Amino acid sequence: VLDVLETVSTPIETSKEYETWFKMVPIEVYNTDALLKNGKVFLDLGLKCNMQTLVGQMPKSGFNRETIAFKPVSKMPNKTTATIAAVSTYESASRIMTKNFQGKEFANGSRKITVNKVDLWHKDGKMIIALDMSGTVDGTIYLSGIPNYNPITKEIYFENLDYVLNSKGLLTKTANWLLQGMILKKIQESCRYSIKDNLDEAKKNMLPYLNNFSPMKGVFVNGTLDDFEFEKVELNNQAIIAFIKASGKMNLSIDGME
Numbered sequence: 001v002l003d004v005l006e007t008v009s010t011p012i013e014t015s016k017e018y019e020t021w022f023k024m025v026p027i028e029v030y031n032t033d034a035l036l037k038n039g040k041v042f043l044d045l046g047l048k049c050n051m052q053t054l055v056g057q058m059p060k061s062g063f064n065r066e067t068i069a070f071k072p073v074s075k076m077p078n079k080t081t082a083t084i085a086a087v088s089t090y091e092s093a094s095r096i097m098t099k100n101f102q103g104k105e106f107a108n109g110s111r112k113i114t115v116n117k118v119d120l121w122h123k124d125g126k127m128i129i130a131l132d133m134s135g136t137v138d139g140t141i142y143l144s145g146i147p148n149y150n151p152i153t154k155e156i157y158f159e160n161l162d163y164v165l166n167s168k169g170l171l172t173k174t175a176n177w178l179l180q181g182m183i184l185k186k187i188q189e190s191c192r193y194s195i196k197d198n199l200d201e202a203k204k205n206m207l208p209y210l211n212n213f214s215p216m217k218g219v220f221v222n223g224t225l226d227d228f229e230f231e232k233v234e235l236n237n238q239a240i241i242a243f244i245k246a247s248g249k250m251n252l253s254i255d256g257m258e
Contacts, residue, residue, distance in 0.1 A: 014205045023062065082248065088240045145159060
């Protein structure tokens with residue numbers, strides 16, 4: 001059984017483009033009483049483990065047979081926790097946010113601006129949001145903020161949104177009214193985008209490993225994922241990655257292991 005767990009604990013690459021990996025870390029093995037019938041031993045085994053998707057280089061397996069405890073039980077636990085990485089490229093997020101601004105004017109009296117295009121990138125742990133605008137102000141202003149997640153709307157939004165210094169210098173000279181909190185708040189409402197499709201894609205990427213997946217002869221993995229709970233947002237040079245914890249059930253069957 002430990003040999004099987006060591007095999008299924010080997011990280012599996014789920015996306016070469018974004019370097020995402022699926023990883024299972026066994027913690028405890030539960031077993032019911034064994035029955036001997038027709039020269040064969042039958043017993044139920046349960047596995048307490050963490051399932052994760054990670055981004056970057058291939059992670060270490062984390063398997064340590066010395067630390068895995070075997071516990072006898074009368075009833076098998078059946079809850080599984082998995083961490084899913086929902087990857088959203090800056091290009092995709094920029095495109096969605098640009099659509100949010102379409103048809104909207106931001107005004108203060110007779111002064112008005114329209115945002116025509118949005119570009120995103122990250123710097124020093126924050127998101128930089130470049131707004132290409134026309135109207136009373138023609139040109140590009142830059143905002144910075146910290147990405148967060150709204151579990152109700154399944155949207156990424158930005159906390160502590162503020163103009164970066166070079167924008168403040170420009171606006172102080174040309175359009176000081178844009179610095180007002182009211183205008184920034186209105187802009188902030190459109191600086192968000194849904195990652196529902198990214199979550200669905202991440203969940204879909206994990207399903208092959210939970211649908212009769214056979215890492216070795218005689219071993220089969222089946223499971224389901226249900227509720228989602230936000231964990232954290234990370235940034236790299238290519239994308240925004242939202243880590244979402246999912247709960248569900250998982251079944252690992254061993255039949256004729258060689």
